[in-house]
Amino acid sequence: MNRLLTVKEVAALLQTSRVQVRRMIQSGELAALKVGREYRIPLEALQEFIRAALA
Structure with missing residues (x-):
């Protein structure tokens, strides 16, 4: 299961x-x-965001 942040x-x-x-x-x-009412960000989504920003 993916961790939610x-x-x-x-x-x-x-x-x-x-x-x-x-x-x-x-x-x-x-x-x-x-x-x-709250947002949760999957850890995989955050990792993908960081990878894209560094590319």
């Missing part, structure tokens, strides 16, 4: 704000699931 956890890993992570989700840059 919170917006706060992703923001800390990327050293950015939670608002910026939400903007990336809204723009489609970062894949996420909506669970209730």
Whole structure:
């Protein structure tokens, strides 16, 4: 099973704000699931985002 990260956890890993992570989700840059009112980001989606940014 793939690990799901919170917006706060992703923001800390990327050293950015939670608002910026939400903007990336809204723009489609970062894949996420909506669970209730909160977003969860699959670890694989974050890894793919980082790989794409480094390419």
